[in-house]
Amino acid sequence: MKPAVATGAFGALWWACQRDLRLAMRSRAELAVIVVFFLLVTSLFPLAVSPDPVLLRAIAPGIAWVAALLASLLGLSRLFAADHGDGTLEQMVLAPAPLQALVAGKVLAHWLATGVPLVLLAPVVGLQFGLDTDAIAVLVASLALGTPILSWLGAIAAALTLGARGGSSLLALLVLPLAVPVLIFGAGAVESYGSGLGADAHLSLLGAGLIVVWVFGPAATALAVRIAHE
Amino acid sequence: MNSPVTPSGSIWFRYASPASFYPLAGRLIPWFGAAAAILAIAGLYVGFAVAPTDWQQGEAYRIIFIHVPAAWMAMFTYLVMAFWCALSLAFNTRLSAMMAQALAPTGAMFAFVSLWTGAFWGRPTWGAYWVWDARLTSTLILLFLYLGFIALRASIDDPRRADRASAVLALVGVINVPIIYFSVRWWNTLHQGSTISMTAAPKMAQTMLVAMLLMTLAAWAYTIAVALYRVRSIMIEREALSGWVGDLERKAGPAAPTLTGATTR
Numbered sequence: 001m002k003p004a005v006a007t008g009a010f011g012a013l014w015w016a017c018q019r020d021l022r023l024a025m026r027s028r029a030e031l032a033v034i035v036v037f038f039l040l041v042t043s044l045f046p047l048a049v050s051p052d053p054v055l056l057r058a059i060a061p062g063i064a065w066v067a068a069l070l071a072s073l074l075g076l077s078r079l080f081a082a083d084h085g086d087g088t089l090e091q092m093v094l095a096p097a098p099l100q101a102l103v104a105g106k107v108l109a110h111w112l113a114t115g116v117p118l119v120l121l122a123p124v125v126g127l128q129f130g131l132d133t134d135a136i137a138v139l140v141a142s143l144a145l146g147t148p149i150l151s152w153l154g155a156i157a158a159a160l161t162l163g164a165r166g167g168s169s170l171l172a173l174l175v176l177p178l179a180v181p182v183l184i185f186g187a188g189a190v191e192s193y194g195s196g197l198g199a200d201a202h203l204s205l206l207g208a209g210l211i212v213v214w215v216f217g218p219a220a221t222a223l224a225v226r227i228a229h230e
Numbered sequence: 231m232n233s234p235v236t237p238s239g240s241i242w243f244r245y246a247s248p249a250s251f252y253p254l255a256g257r258l259i260p261w262f263g264a265a266a267a268i269l270a271i272a273g274l275y276v277g278f279a280v281a282p283t284d285w286q287q288g289e290a291y292r293i294i295f296i297h298v299p300a301a302w303m304a305m306f307t308y309l310v311m312a313f314w315c316a317l318s319l320a321f322n323t324r325l326s327a328m329m330a331q332a333l334a335p336t337g338a339m340f341a342f343v344s345l346w347t348g349a350f351w352g353r354p355t356w357g358a359y360w361v362w363d364a365r366l367t368s369t370l371i372l373l374f375l376y377l378g379f380i381a382l383r384a385s386i387d388d389p390r391r392a393d394r395a396s397a398v399l400a401l402v403g404v405i406n407v408p409i410i411y412f413s414v415r416w417w418n419t420l421h422q423g424s425t426i427s428m429t430a431a432p433k434m435a436q437t438m439l440v441a442m443l444l445m446t447l448a449a450w451a452y453t454i455a456v457a458l459y460r461v462r463s464i465m466i467e468r469e470a471l472s473g474w475v476g477d478l479e480r481k482a483g484p485a486a487p488t489l490t491g492a493t494t495r
Contacts, residue, residue, distance in 0.1 A: 160395045164385040177374040181413035227394040
């Protein structure tokens with residue numbers, strides 16, 4: 001692996017992102033589990049609720065979003081835990097490159113590896129539930145804007161729970177309440193499109209949320225990582 | 231670890247040291263405790279015996295004298311907790327983190343009480359224990375935020391790290407609380423108009439307002455008393471090995487049962 005020669009913020013971000021993507025590509029099975037989990041959870045709902053197409057079409061956006069939210073929890077514990085365990089994260093804290101950029105690169109890589117597959121698979125779920133093409137496009141757009149927010153919220157929580165007992169169940173307790181607005185706006189986008197109101201307002205709010213987490217997320221996550229290494 | 235306090239420091243920071251805050255808190259607890267008891271008795275008396283019966287809701291409305299102060303207190307306590315967390319991150323003071331830790335269970339308790347009493351009020355009034363109303367839902371999420379804060383604290387062994395990690399969580403949460411509230415409200419209005427609006431309640435009678443005010447003040451006094459009581463226990467527990475706790479113990483004499491148990495020498 002290349003040494004972290006880049007000390008500028010964007011160089012560090014790019015380096016951390018590349019490194020984590022490469023690591024993710026070497027454990028593809030773990031990524032596949034997340035994707036399968038997403039599809040599996042969405043397929044459970046027709047079995048549990050009813051195969052009625054009208055009902056399924058009505059609840060499809062909510063199901064896709066809840067499944068995406070739960071699937072995004074799966075990969076979170078990997079985000080920092082392995083690097084924390086072997087001391088890489090400590091070296092990142094000590095590195096001359098800004099920690100916020102390194103953390104941002106890791107989160108970007110995490111989203112590319114675990115969030116983007118969900119966005120790409122969303123049309124399949126949409127078809128399964130009988131959504132029309134435009135509604136599927138809105139669903140994909142809302143997931144594309146919303147899943148990075150989930151990655152950032154999860155990153156903050158994952159960094160806070162480093163070295164804590166009962167990591168992953170605790171992680172769910174911390175992330176899920178914070179993710180409520182994302183869920184509402186994400187699933188709401190498809191629903192308000194379906195009711196003829198248009199999805200613009202919801203998608204704009206998701207976009208605003210995305211900007212907010214990219215502004216505050218790196219600082220909060222870097223602070224949490226530092227706290228874990230005190 | 232903890233040198234004896236010199237009274238020369240600024241008044242603002244003088245009581246930031248556990249050693250000097252401990253006796254102050256001890257002196258304040260009876261006052262706030264008594265105030266809470268008196269205000270609660272007066273408020274309950276006015277609320278249950280003096281205030282008139284509501285022409286629309288009958289006697290069931292009287293639960294709001296517990297419900298509304300509890301809901302206010304749950305929200306306000308989270309803000310106060312986040313304030314102490316911000317102080318503890320900014321100035322690295324031990325006591326502010328301990329205050330946040332001491333407030334969290336009371337805030338969670340009030341959030342739970344407001345949900346529980348709300349369910350009992352909703353059954354006769356709305357015909358359902360639970361409605362996915364914006365306020366109910368955001369209070370439920372607030373309860374989860376409290377529980378997350380307490381759980382994160384409890385699962386980190388090093389108290390100083392637990393302080394800082396839970397402080398970050400509380401601050402992220404406090405930014406999110408208004409977003410959650412407005413998103414839930416918007417979600418609700420988009421789904422369906424509220425069948426019964428809580429905001430368009432008929433104008434309150436004077437006595438109802440008095441009872442509500444008394445109960446709110448009682449909730450404040452109770453929260454302060456309980457938080458101070460809890461923070462004293464936290465101080466003793468966490469600083470058991472420091473000088474001032476030893477001094478307290480010596481002053482209390484060998485027969486004092488309160489301190490000897492917690493200390494490991």
